[in-house]
Amino acid sequence: xxxxxxxxxxxxxxxxxxxxxxxxxxxxxxxxxxxxxxxxxxxxxxxxxxxxxxxxxxxxxxxxxxxxxxxxxxxxxxxxxxxxxxxxxxxxxxxxxxxxxxxxxxxxxxxxxxxxxxxxxxxxxxxxxxxxxxxxxxxxxxxxxxxxxxxxxxxxxxxxxxxxxxxxxxxxxxxxxxxxxxxxxxxxxxxxxxxxxxxxxxxxxxxxxxxxxxxxxxxxxxxxxxxxxxxxxxxxxxxxxxxxxxxxxxxxxxxxxxxxxxxxxxxxxxxxxxxxxxxxxxx
Numbered sequence: 001x002x003x004x005x006x007x008x009x010x011x012x013x014x015x016x017x018x019x020x021x022x023x024x025x026x027x028x029x030x031x032x033x034x035x036x037x038x039x040x041x042x043x044x045x046x047x048x049x050x051x052x053x054x055x056x057x058x059x060x061x062x063x064x065x066x067x068x069x070x071x072x073x074x075x076x077x078x079x080x081x082x083x084x085x086x087x088x089x090x091x092x093x094x095x096x097x098x099x100x101x102x103x104x105x106x107x108x109x110x111x112x113x114x115x116x117x118x119x120x121x122x123x124x125x126x127x128x129x130x131x132x133x134x135x136x137x138x139x140x141x142x143x144x145x146x147x148x149x150x151x152x153x154x155x156x157x158x159x160x161x162x163x164x165x166x167x168x169x170x171x172x173x174x175x176x177x178x179x180x181x182x183x184x185x186x187x188x189x190x191x192x193x194x195x196x197x198x199x200x201x202x203x204x205x206x207x208x209x210x211x212x213x214x215x216x217x218x219x220x221x222x223x224x225x226x227x228x229x230x231x232x233x234x235x236x237x238x239x240x241x242x243x244x245x246x247x248x249x250x251x252x253x254x255x256x257x258x259x260x261x262x263x264x265x266x267x268x269x270x271x272x273x274x275x276x277x278x279x280x281x282x283x
Contacts, residue, residue, distance in 0.1 A: 027120045032102045038120050039079050039100075042147035042157050044192075046199040048073045051118075051128055051139040061138050064131070068140070074196060074205050076147070076157055091166055091210060115142075122146065145199035157195070162188040165210070169236045175243065179282035181234065182244050185210060186275035193268035204264060210234060211271075212245060217263060220270055222252050251277045 027035055048069045050058060058065075077086040084096050097109035104117040106127070118141070119126035125144040130137060147157060164184035173181070189209055196204055206215055212223040212231045225245040226232060232241035255274040260266035 027117050028103050030120070032100055035104070035117065035120065036081070036100050038122070039106075039117075039125070040081070042076065042078050043125060043144040044076050044147055044195055044199055045073060045142050046145050046196070046201040047141075047143040049141045049143070051141045057138045061131070065140070074201060074208060076192070078157070093163070093166060123148075145195070145201075147195045157188065157192060162191065165234055168234065169240075172236050173240055176282060178235070178240055178244050179247055179278055182247050183275045183279045185234070186271045186278070190268045190271035190275065193264050193271070197262065197264040197268070212248070215267065218266075219257050220267060222248055247278055247282070248274070251281065 030038070048065070050061065050065060075087055077084055079098075082097060082099070084098050086094050086096065099107050099109070101107050101114065106115040106117065108114075113129060115127040115129045117125070118128050123146050125146070127142040127144065128139045129142075131140045162184055165181045165188065169177075169181075189211060192208075193204065210230045210233075212226065212229060214221040214223055223229075225242055227238040227241065231245070232238060235241040235244055251274055255270060255277050258266050258269040258273070260269060
């Protein structure tokens with residue numbers, strides 16, 4: 001088995017799955033057309049686990065599973081007819097070609113490995129793929145939550161306005177363009193956190209964020225500028241990155257932290273408010 005690909009696709013396609021997961025629904029009663037239609041849309045992987053693994057299997061695969069969860073859990077992907085766009089750990093979009101192999105198998109043109117559709121509804125998708133490592137094997141499960149665009153101001157996570165920050169510019173940008181890149185990143189992370197909260201996930205991974213923030217229970221702090229940071233890497237050069245950081249610093253204090261008990265929703269609202277303030281001040 002090509003273990004590298006399983007790591008890749010599990011992460012990029014990154015309370016339903018724990019160490020062991022069982023499901024009681026299948027999609028075999030749906031037509032291939034109905035399955036393909038239901039698969040379309042924005043998805044978030046909110047849990048990675050195993051299905052029906054014995055204690056011995058789970059123990060042997062624990063390091064592998066922990067690595068998968070740490071690197072890939074809470075990731076997003078977008079399914080369109082014949083194509084799936086997946087997000088890697090650096091926020092870059094990657095594209096794969098997929099097809100449905102009836103009754104319930106997803107195959108990829110680029111690779112031999114396949115995924116079984118275990119559960120599929122309007123809001124939940126559960127995928128399973130066998131993984132072999134040394135003398136152990138198990139079915140790795142991905143529990144996914146549908147991000148319904150109408151719930152987020154008609155902006156899916158693949159919206160162009162929310163993805164301006166993903167492609168590194170080929171030349172220095174104007175102050176307005178830099179501001180637009182910062183606003184795009186703030187808006188994306190704000191909607192991502194809102195969707196993550198709605199998925200039922202009980203935590204978020206700060207390494208999924210490029211913003212130079214430290215997160216606390218009840219607040220957010222802006223880190224000092226670091227030219228080697230992932231945030232700085234989103235811009236053409238250190239000068240543009242410093243300008244972007246300066247915008248965050250300028251408007252940071254002018255965007256009060258929301259009075260919200262749910263910390264994910266509080267972070268989300270703060271990012272959206274900060275984006276709005278920067279956008280208003282830099283038309």
